[in-house]
Amino acid sequence: MTTKPKARKFRIRRTTGPQTPHVPGTPEQTRGADMAAQQAQQAPQPQQAAAPAQGQVSSAREMAASQSIEDIRKEGLTGRQLRMARRMAQKHGLAPTSDFDAVRLLRAKGIDPFQRHNILELVAGDGGQGGGGAGGGTPPPTAAHPPSDPRVQLPQTVPAGQQTLPSTQLSPADRRAEEIMQIQRDIAKRRRRKLLLLLTRLTAFVFLPTLVAGYYYYAVATPMYTTKSEFLILTADGSGGGAGGRLSGLLPSQFATGQDAIATQSYLESKDAMLRLDRDLGFREHFSQDWIDPIQRLAPDASTEKAYKLYNKYVVLGYDPTEGVIRMELSTADPELSARFSQQLIDYAEQNVDELSSEKRSDAVKTAVESLEQAKAERRSAQQTLVELQEGSILDPEGEVANIRQLIGNVELQLQEKQLALNTQLNNPRPNTARVEALRSEIEVLERELAKQKARLTEATEGHDLLAAQSAAIQMAQADLATADMVLQAALETKRQSEIEANKQVRYLTVSVKPIPSQDPSYPRSFENTVLAFLIFAGIYLMISLTVSILREQVSS
Secondary structure (H helix, E strand, O other): OHHHHHHHHHHHHHHHOOOOOOOOOOOHHHHHHHHHHHHHHHOOOOOHHHHOOOOOOOOOOHHHHHHHHHHHOOOOOOOHHHHHHHHHHHHHOOOOOOHHHHHHHHHHHHOOOOHHHHHHHHHHHHHHHHHHHHEEEEEEEEOOOOOOOOOOOOOOOOOOOOOOOOOOOOOOOHHHHHHHHHHHHHHHHHHHHHHHHHHHHHHHHHHHHHHHHHHHHHHHOEEEEEEEEEEEEEEEOOOOOOEEEEEEOOOOOOOHHHHHHHHHHHHHHHHHHHHHHHHHHOOHHHHHOOOOOOOOOOOOOHHHHHHHHHHHEEEEEEEEEEOOOEEEEEOOOOOOHHHHHHHHHHHHHHHHHHHHHHHHHHHHHHHHHHHHHHHHHHHHHHHHHHHHHOOOOOHHHHHHHHHHHHHHHHHHHHHHHHHOOOOOHHHHHOOHHHHHHHHHHHHHHHHHHHHHHHHHOOOOOOOOOOOHHHHHHHHHHHHHHHHHHHHHHHHHHHHHHHHHHHOOOOOEEEEOOOOOOOOOEEEEEEHHHHHHHHHHHHHHHHHHHHHHHHHHHHEEE
């Protein structure tokens, strides 16, 4: 049923001629023009009434009539002029198929329907009859008095055989117009039905959920109070320090403390911080109270994972790397408890920063301390060896060797003098025998003493090493002790520098914005959340509708 009207509509669009242009005039002329244009569109066209059969050629008369109607259409006649043309055609006994055909037929008979005297003739009979009744004009024509004008005057009595009553059957133009109106009514009905279905779907999937969400945010949701705080991590500058690394100032080196700030933020967002807060101030107990709405309430027997999920929802941390500031927002149903929770988390962060800095300091000094202990042990060992050598030998082997050498030199000098004296006595012709014997006896004694002293240097005595070996061992032990002293001094200096560098790595947590209890609730943001819910539901509905439409088109194609 739907296909047939559409085919007829296409045929009407194809055969419809140019539209009659609008000519300014009175309201009556304008209404008449609209009605005439509608009748012209609905009226069957002579050239399209019956399509010529294939293989036949239209006559010249038919072609001339078609061309004349097309020319008349282009003249832009008003509706009033077309109605007058139809009336004049009926007056002259013509049977036009349309208003334009009436103009064509009148012009074919040599009558101009738009001349003034022709128009006056249409109402001459009416005027005469009316004048006769009122002012003694020409009486109406009767059978005894036939009318002097052979032309038909309206109104008049028409014989029964010549009456043209309306046909009970609709003309093709009226039937086509009725079908078009039926199609238009069906289209309007379908549009109203689709619009009603669209409104129903929007109500079910968008408006109703948005209304429920708005009711929750405005009437059911428990107000949450937010406490905001800010803190940052500072590092110490120990460049101008002495033995302990004096702190000359605190510099907010956000780039140097970036890792510590990130580590602190991660710790505050961890499950460990949540468990410590629950043990100290009762985090789970607060959110398990009965007066909190069911959506935000935490069940008393909830698992740690659910409590941690709620903790991440109401504890929001953010780190700004450009400023080195950690911002924290904590929301609870009680403003005073929110401030207490915030202060407790800041204390946890400070303890964590101290632990991180202490580990850095211990790691930096640990190697230096180990090196110092090793240097002390080596020096102690070298000093122990030197003491043992000194205990097992002469207190001062070098001094003893020097004394022996000095004694050997004296003995050699005396021996040389005695030998010279002996040689002098022997050179005399009559030497003194007693003097010679005495000199020889002294020379022997001096030689034995010289040999004895040399033996002390070159031969080891019982239970003792050579004095030279003892002296060399003591010198080596003293050199080892001096080396150990140098190593120990270097280790002490390294330890001192390590302590200075460790002091530079000390971290301090400073609170720039302290947590203050809020007087007005921050959440829920009823209007913003309701609008957001509407946008979310509308977006989901739009995506589903587009997906279904695309799938339906793909399946149908």
